Amino acid sequence: MYFETQKLSVGYHRRPLIEDIDIGIWQGGILCLIGPNGSGKSTILRSITRHLTKLGGVVAIGGRDLDGMSDKELARHVSVVLTDRIEPELMTCWEVVAAGRYPYTNHFGKLSREDQRIVEDSMARVNALELREQRFTELSDGQKQRVLLARALCQQPEVIVLDEPTSYLDIRHKIELLDILREMTASRGLSVVLSLHEVDLATKLADVVVLVKDNAIFRCGAPEDVLDDDTIRQLYDIHDGSFNLLLGSVELCGAAGEPRVFVVPGEGRGAPCFRALQKRGLPFATGILQRCDVDWAVAETLAARRYEAESFSPPAPDTLRAAVAAACSSACVVDSGAAIGPYNRENLELLRAAAGAGVPVLTLRRERLESLEAARPFDTVRALMDEAARLAAGKGGGVCPSSGAASGAIAGTV
Ligand SMILES: Nc1ncnc2c1ncn2[C@@H]1O[C@H](COP(=O)(O)OP(=O)(O)OP(=O)(O)O)[C@@H](O)[C@H]1O
DSSP states (O other), X not given: OOEEEEEEEEEETTEEEEEEEOOEEOTTOEEEEEOSTTSSHHHHHHHHTXXXXXXXXXXXXXXXXXXXXXXHHHHHHEEEEOSSOOOOTTOBHHHHHXXXXXXXXOTTOOOOHHHHHHXXXXXXXXXXXXXXXXXXXXXXXXXHHHHHHHHHHXXXXXXXXXXXXXXXXXXXXXXXHHHHHHHHHHHHOOEEEEEOSOHHHHHHHOSEEEEEETTEEEEEEOHHHHOOHHHHHHHHTOOSSEEETTTTEEEOOOOOSSOOEEEEOOTTOHHHHHHHHXXXXXXXXXXXXXXXXXXXXXXXXXXXXXXXEOTTSOOOHHHHHHHHHHHXXXXXXXXXXXXXXXXXXXXXXXXXXXXXXXXXEEEOOSSXXXXXXXXXXXXXXXXXXXXXXXXXXXXXXXXXXXXXXXXXXXXXXX
């Protein structure tokens, strides 16, 4: 490993917070700490960079113990972007970035032409050149973050340490930051050690993730091997709602209770309907859901009841029968508008059965489906859900299907 810690112990007032930290990353690699608030990520990063005195162990770069380096020497090897907001009175952004050249300048701190070129280049890399004459204290948090990154790059370090560098950045600047780090690791062999709160970004950026929890390194390894939905639930003690790593999406807790609305999903079109129902506090059932559909992952958390089939397969007859019965006894059925083909034709049967049983079918579909003329089209999810909510509250005045009608529909379907 190019950068590594051996039996590192970190903490405050001589009291260890985390001990025996053995982590490392190769030249050109990215190591990312993730974990809940207060788990110790910043403490580890500050101890690595000597902003905090470590309580024991070794931090080394290229086999050299950092303890043996002067501050200036350390600054040539390691640069740092921490969460502390520096407030340099009256300094322009150019001057803040130029301060990153101090490990290379003489006693008078005079910048050579080459130094000036590097400052300019670093600012250009983070798209901050237009801020050069502005006072640092007058920038937004996101702009400050970019200027501080430019300063860290300007130090031309071998290792860059960043504590939650994305926290103030909008989506575009987050992507840009991650691109810059990836480009620097690939082109210059820079090693990166950082902490992130966005687990999904960590999976996309890091070569190694270190999961920090309960005063210990909980797990460590390649994100592909270490991170899954279960591990994340454990890491963050998630009980309500869920996090889906594949989609990088957080889902809140779904409404519990007897479903009054039935959603026919597919192609990810079910998910916006599920979320709209969740926001209205309406429990819903959904089917037929295929495991390969992204709707499946969202429904797993939000649906009160699910009727499922294996990927690219028809549902089991019992499942279909139960789904039809559920749809036919709902206050309304929502057709999310997914294309119907050989692998999900049962969903069309389901819609027809519900319509045949007199259940209002509300659809987001643009084209009318054959033998589903009774479906009421809606242009927006919101308008449709307003109607679904009205019907679910029993204000529809529509037909409440008799059990006879429902069973007839089921018999005709299956
Ligand atoms: N200066 C300090 N003195 C004593 N304890 C501290 C100090 N700074 C932080 N701590 C404690 O150390 C623990 C770890 O804090 P740390 O800031 O490292 O967590 P973190 O994982 O970076 O959290 P977050 O995700 O919220 O930034 C916390 O319990 C915190 O209260």
